Each structure stands twice: as structure tokens, then as C-alpha cells.
Amino acid sequence: MLSGSSPSTTLSAEQLLDRFATGSPRQRRNLIRSIESRVDELAALGPALFQPFDPNADDWAVGWILQVLRRHAPEGAPTSSWLETPSGVGIDYDPLQQHLLAEEYEEADRITSALLRQLAGEQAVRRGYVYFSEVAPMSGVDLTTLDRLWLVYSQGRFGFTVQWRLLQSFDGRYDQLWPRIGWKNEGVWTRYPGAFDWSLKAPEGHMPLINQLRGVRLMDALLNHPALVARRPT
Template identity: 45%
Template sequence: MLTGPRSDELLELFLAGTERQQLRCWAQLQSQAFELRDLIWESLLTQPRQANSWASGSLLRLMARDSEMLAEIKIRYPRGWLPCPEGFGNLFEQLQESLLLEQLELSDRLTSSLLREMAGPEAVARGYVYFSEVANFEPNHLAHMDALWWLYSNGRFGFRVQKQLLNSVSGNWENFWQLIAWKANGVWTRYPKNFNWSHGAPEGHMPLVNQLRGVRVLDAILKHPGLDLRPSSA
């Protein structure tokens, strides 16, 4: 009789396997989270705190669904598991916590706030970013924001993901919007109630950048050199 991997083997495969293997293991890990929580926590304590694999972020999300483990995470990593850059109050810490807790609509709103802060005081006062202000973004700040989305979404959300998807449709914005469900049958998806604020959303669905004023802001973000960087680690 064929059987699946033991619990410890399942965790090891998830941490060290290919992305395809990790995705296959993910559903099983979620169903065995309570049984595995001590092993998962021990593994997390030994993982490098960097965004070169989304496996650690996924395990942190899994642990955070348990109130006791969430308390442990907050004690061990008071500013977040992935070290945050300085500045902008505690918006980076808030974004990381909301992504950890799978509060994706809040994460999207915090991302919009951070983009305005990164653009400068005029964008903050105005309430939105001009495409010409995207050049003001510090590369490491944009890299960190994007890494947080990627880390806590099984590698499915973030600006780099959106850039890859736009390239996959040869830069055709109409096809891109349909692909990430910002449009359906030629009609814009109504914000916020018709967006899918869950990990079941289409790849690249988040974070949102308002397209009603045109594509130039998002286009500038997707071309920003910060998306070619990896944020600093601990």
C-alpha cells in the first residue's frame, strides 16, 4: 500500500524541494499544522531571514493561525520576521503583520499608503502618486515592499509577479488586466467589494494600483530598478 511522506519528511520536502513540490506539499501541511507546529517552529528558527524562498513566509502564516504561536512570533520578531527598513513610521511593520495575518485588503491599503510616503510629501498631501514621482522611490524600499507580498503569498502576489505576467502577454495591458482579474468582459472590477481579498485570487491580483488615471504609474513601478534587488536580510 502506497503512503505519503511522514510528517517530518513532508516539512523537509516543503523547505528544500522544488517550487512544484512545495506547492504539492502545501495543502498537506495545512491539514497537519497542529501536529507539526513544534517542528515547523524549530525549522523557522533556523531559516535565514531573507526573501529567497516563499516557504518560510507560508509557514509563518500557518503558525499565525494559532493564537499561541502568533504570540511567539510577535515576541521573537517584534518588527517582523523579514527585517524592515527604517522610516515611514511603522508602515512596513504594519504591512508585514497584515500579510502574516492574511488580511489582504488591509495589506493593499497599507501598500497604497507606503507608495505615497515613498513618493514624497506632495503625493501624501494629494492622496495619490504621479508617475513622475515613482523615480523618488528608494530601490531598497520598493524591493522590501515587493518581497513582503511575495514572501507571504506562496510567491503569487507582488509587483515582480505582475511584471512577469505583463511580459507573458507581450506588454498588452488589456490582456494583463483580464489575466489578473482587474477587468472582466471589458468592465473594471469594482473596488473594493468585487476584488478577491484571499489567497485564492488570481496570480498577480494584488497589490492594486489604480488604473483609472492610466497605466503610467504602474508601468513606472514595474520598470523601477528596485524590483531587480533583494532586500537586506538578518
């Protein structure tokens, strides 16, 4: 077992799992260190470890458990991708899920950019970027899958719906959103070393990175795609 356990060690592994699965976002975040410190006990639960969770949902609690298992107790992790990732156009999301699971966020971001070009069509693939006008016809199933993957494997910190929620807190002002999510400023599209934080320590909404060289219209079109609008809390 890892050192540095929290007061939650008074709970049994089953009780800790139940509290993590059913708790509020704030309660869950307070249990993150306990989950990591007691990973051996949780892994010993076997298949019961995943019974509280739905592979078709977007619950970041199970994503964190899977990431902790991969780092500290890989023998207790599922042998295949756990989250269901449907596609309306036949895309295989397993490579993206594996990189997110491994917390390889820079490569996951590159894959996401490539997938958005693929969803936009052959012309976007050839030119290497997406026009905002190509967003509306994109498969909503796939944009939902992308959003769910980023949410599940980031403690709920990254993804399109997170970026939309933060944008609303600034009354839709992108110029105020950029510094909040750790992007340099409007119009900057950079992956240079030191210019981007590819970790869970990054600000909320930091990823995935959206190309803003041609203004905010691409990001605005993505955040307002009907499939992502449907995911907003009511």
C-alpha cells in the same frame, strides 16, 4: 492535528519540513495541504522549524508556515515579525507584515497604497495618489521590501515582480494583463464589494492594486524601477 492529511504523512515532521524548504515551486504547492494538516508536529520542532529559512530572503515557504501557525498553532509562532524589512527612509513595515501574516489582504493593500504615497513624497500624500514621475526617486530598498512582503505571504502569487512576469507573458500588453490578474479593465480603480477578491484564491498578480485612472504609466514606472528590475530572474 487537523484532518485531511496527504500521503506525505509517511514522512517525519523534519523530513516534511526539509522537502518543503528545498522543493521546487511545484513540489511545494503539492505539500501545502500536508503542512497545514501536520501543523502541530511542525510547531513542536520549536526554533528548528525556521532554521532552513533566511529572514532576509523572499521565500514564500516560510511565509505559508507562519500563516498556518498563526491560524492553527499560534503558540508555535514567533512573537515578533519574522521577515526582515529594511527601509531606506525609516518606514516601519511591521503593520503591513502583520496584516499579510493574518491574510488580511484588503487592509494590507490599503497600507501598501499609503506607503507608496509616503515614498513618493509629501505632495503625493496630500493629493492622495502618486504620479508616475514620482516613482523613479522612490527608495529601491523600500520597493524591494514591499515586493518581498507580498511574495512571502501569498505563496508567491502576489507582488510587483509577479505582475511584471505576467505582463511579459502578454508581450507587455496591459490590456491583456488586466483580465488575467482579475482587474476589470484598463482605467478601472475600484474597491467596491464584489469587484475584488481579497484572498489567496484570487488570480496570480491580483495584488497589490495599482491606480490606473490615469493610464498605465504609474504601473509601468513601478515595474521598471531599477530596484525591481534587479529582482527579475536572469
